[in-house]
Amino acid sequence: MALSDYLPFLPASDSGYVTPEGESVFGIMAEFETTPQAYKACEHVRDAGYTKWDLHTPFPIHGIEDAMGMKSTILPRIAAIGAFAGVGIALVGQYWITAIDFPFVVQGKDYWAWQPLVPITFELGVLLCAFTSLFGMLALNGLPRWHHPLFKKDRFLDVSDDRFVICIEATDKNFDPAKTKALLEEAGGKHIDLVEA
Amino acid sequence: MSSLTPDQSIAEQIASGAIAGGGVGDSSLADASLNDDPSVRPPLVLNNRSFHEVTEIISGYAENRPGKWWLPLFLISSSLAGVCGLMILYLVTTGVGVWGLNNQVDWAWDITNFVFWIGIGHAGTLISAILCLFKQKWRTAVNRSAEAMTIFAVICAGMFPGIHVGRIWAIWYVFPIPNYNYIWPNFRSPLLWDVFAVSTYATVSLLFWYMGMIPDLAMLRDRADKRLRLNADGPRFCPFFRLRADTVRAYAYGFLSLGWRFSSRHWHRYEKAYLVLAGISTPLVLSVHSIVSFDFATSILPGWHTTIFPPYFVAGAVFGGFAMVLLLLIPARELFPNMKDFVTMRHVENMAKILLLTGSMVGFAYTMEFFIAWYGGNEFELYAFKNRALGPYWWAYWTMISCNVLSPQLFWVKKFRQSIPVVLFVAMAVTTGMWFERFVIIVTSLHRAFLPGEWGMFFPTPVDILTFVGSCGIFLTLFLLFLRFLPVFAVAELKAVMPQADPHGHDEQGGD
Numbered sequence: 001m002a003l004s005d006y007l008p009f010l011p012a013s014d015s016g017y018v019t020p021e022g023e024s025v026f027g028i029m030a031e032f033e034t035t036p037q038a039y040k041a042c043e044h045v046r047d048a049g050y051t052k053w054d055l056h057t058p059f060p061i062h063g064i065e066d067a068m069g070m071k072s073t074i075l076p077r078i079a080a081i082g083a084f085a086g087v088g089i090a091l092v093g094q095y096w097i098t099a100i101d102f103p104f105v106v107q108g109k110d111y112w113a114w115q116p117l118v119p120i121t122f123e124l125g126v127l128l129c130a131f132t133s134l135f136g137m138l139a140l141n142g143l144p145r146w147h148h149p150l151f152k153k154d155r156f157l158d159v160s161d162d163r164f165v166i167c168i169e170a171t172d173k174n175f176d177p178a179k180t181k182a183l184l185e186e187a188g189g190k191h192i193d194l195v196e197a
Numbered sequence: 198m199s200s201l202t203p204d205q206s207i208a209e210q211i212a213s214g215a216i217a218g219g220g221v222g223d224s225s226l227a228d229a230s231l232n233d234d235p236s237v238r239p240p241l242v243l244n245n246r247s248f249h250e251v252t253e254i255i256s257g258y259a260e261n262r263p264g265k266w267w268l269p270l271f272l273i274s275s276s277l278a279g280v281c282g283l284m285i286l287y288l289v290t291t292g293v294g295v296w297g298l299n300n301q302v303d304w305a306w307d308i309t310n311f312v313f314w315i316g317i318g319h320a321g322t323l324i325s326a327i328l329c330l331f332k333q334k335w336r337t338a339v340n341r342s343a344e345a346m347t348i349f350a351v352i353c354a355g356m357f358p359g360i361h362v363g364r365i366w367a368i369w370y371v372f373p374i375p376n377y378n379y380i381w382p383n384f385r386s387p388l389l390w391d392v393f394a395v396s397t398y399a400t401v402s403l404l405f406w407y408m409g410m411i412p413d414l415a416m417l418r419d420r421a422d423k424r425l426r427l428n429a430d431g432p433r434f435c436p437f438f439r440l441r442a443d444t445v446r447a448y449a450y451g452f453l454s455l456g457w458r459f460s461s462r463h464w465h466r467y468e469k470a471y472l473v474l475a476g477i478s479t480p481l482v483l484s485v486h487s488i489v490s491f492d493f494a495t496s497i498l499p500g501w502h503t504t505i506f507p508p509y510f511v512a513g514a515v516f517g518g519f520a521m522v523l524l525l526l527i528p529a530r531e532l533f534p535n536m537k538d539f540v541t542m543r544h545v546e547n548m549a550k551i552l553l554l555t556g557s558m559v560g561f562a563y564t565m566e567f568f569i570a571w572y573g574g575n576e577f578e579l580y581a582f583k584n585r586a587l588g589p590y591w592w593a594y595w596t597m598i599s600c601n602v603l604s605p606q607l608f609w610v611k612k613f614r615q616s617i618p619v620v621l622f623v624a625m626a627v628t629t630g631m632w633f634e635r636f637v638i639i640v641t642s643l644h645r646a647f648l649p650g651e652w653g654m655f656f657p658t659p660v661d662i663l664t665f666v667g668s669c670g671i672f673l674t675l676f677l678l679f680l681r682f683l684p685v686f687a688v689a690e691l692k693a694v695m696p697q698a699d700p701h702g703h704d705e706q707g708g709d
Binding site: 035038039054055057059060062064067068070072073093094101106116123124126130134138141145146148150151157161162 | 247401702
């Protein structure tokens with residue numbers, strides 16, 4: 001994720017490679033037809049030491065995190081912060097209103113009784129946790145981002161149907177157009193193609 | 198065979214054609230999903246579909262014109278929705294006196310409808326959250342439509358408390374907004390808890406539904422985009438403009454799918470977010486109807502003042518919600534081509550079992566209420582329950598008992614669980630019965646207060662009736678629009694539970 005991905009007027013980081021037509025290269029993509037092929041190809045790319053690459057699949061593949069050497073996301077921790085923030089806001093808000101700003105005896109209960117505050121505290125915790133998990137997920141994924149070099153490739157549009165595409169980015173330190181292409185071929189990739197930035 | 202997991206063995210049998218839809222292999226079954234052989238896991242998608250076929254079939258529902266049934270149904274339901282709008286306008290401009298409410302029975306159809314609709318809304322979150330945590334893979338075929346139904350039901354539900362206050366322009370008092378009168382809402386009132394519970398529930402359900410749809414909207418976007426790139430011409434959006442329908446689709450679905458590009462790194466966080474949402478929605482869905490029941494249980498009215506209300510309301514909500522899912526999906530699977538491959542007889546049977554379970558729980562609660570009324574030794578409580586069963590509203594009580602307790606008992610018999618007409622009949626009975634349950638709880642407790650001088654009756658006016666019928670129109674209109682324009686199934690999730698999605702599957706040697 002770079003700032004220039006979102007602000008197109010900023011200069012994008014250049015990989016230094018150009019296509020035969022003279023365009024800057026974003027990466028190399030290769031297609032796979034079945035889940036096991038894609039899974040094995042991922043292990044192959046992972047073992048070759050690449051880090052800036054991705055597998056695009058129509059559905060989440062079970063256990064692909066290991067095959068790609070991915071670290072687990074911090075998202076649940078962010079969601080927990082959201083939940084506790086909701087609980088805190090609800091408690092502070094309710095106590096401030098019912099016990100400090102306008103103390104008022106209702107049903108003979110103590111101003112500082114915590115029991116009546118439980119339902120709203122719970123609901124607000126859930127609400128903020130839901131917001132942080134959805135928007136946190138989008139933020140960590142760098143979405144919304146309505147444009148991407150891969151979208152320019154006609155064949156990439158089949159990913160949402162039944163294709164599996166590995167794309168190795170040109171900014172990866174191990175990237176070399178010929179060697180990376182050879183690696184993807186060895187892994188069983190078809191329709192290997194340069195992706196223009 | 199023994200070295201294979203059930204998933205792998207089913208994959209082999211599908212590959213060899215031993216299992217397919219339409220009961221091939223065992224002609225006594227309505228479809229192959231009902232296979233009870235324990236060595237075989239029944240397929241979740243029938244007819245040996247490939248990923249591409251699944252994409253084509255489900256995208257087709259949103260891309261092609263629906264059958265001839267859609268437009269007439271839409272016109273009828275949207276007219277009813279319009280009637281509801283007119284009734285609300287009449288109510289707001291005239292006052293709540295246009296309803297049959299009176300001094301004694303000051304909650305009747307309005308709150309009955311509210312509890313009825315919010316209860317229906319529970320099935321969607323139950324399917325998407327609780328069944329997700331229990332790893333019930335069959336949920337993938339019904340969760341999207343059930344979640345949609347949830348949101349539409351909550352919209353209908355939210356309407357009634359809003360309009361029943363009479364002065365709708367003062368409804369903002371329920372929110373803790375600072376104002377010069379120093380009026381704060383009463384945080385010790387269950388009615389205010391209800392405001393927070395229902396609005397949280399609506400918001401979280403909407404987020405859950407939308408998040409699930411992002412990849413499927415991206416699929417519809419990619420398909421429209423592909424047609425735009427490959428075909429020079431295509432159907433127009435409107436006869437007078439050069440704008441193509443696919444251009445509109447690509448922009449609309451493209452905007453909503455937020456640029457989803459099916460990246461595995463994104464999928465990883467997406468699945469984590471889904472799990473977190475499922476984890477917090479599970480207590481949420483249980484809390485919402487509990488809090489709705491507090492509206493009654495924390496009062497001192499005989500018939501309302503019981504501790505059994507929260508679990509009893511939650512079981513009833515799940516019960517009514519699943520009946521509504523069946524009422525919507527059984528016609529849909531007949532009307533849409535190939536939908537039976539996804540919503541199989543196994544789904545219908547599983548939901549019938551849930552109806553049996555929750556119906557029996559509700560029946561137990563009805564019995565327990567009576568037992569405690571007698572055993573508790575409170576004469577007012579006992580009177581309230583005798584009055585329910587034998588008083589002037591006896592017909593409502595016995596409609597409730599026969600629809601909610603007796604009709605689901607049919608599902609002890611396997612043949613009835615697997616029979617579409619019987620399931621449809623019971624689902625209709627349960628939906629009716631659950632409406633009557635709320636009517637019985639609310640009206641029979643109110644119409645006989647402590648002083649006989651206050652006793653009264655409630656009779657609905659045409660405005661009451663038309664508002665309720667109209668709310669059904671709103672619900673159906675929204676659901677028809679959903680069927681027409683949005684991905685009706687969670688396509689990505691459906692593909693993920695197909696045998697071909699196994700990364701160590703049968704079509705490659707080795708693996709691990």
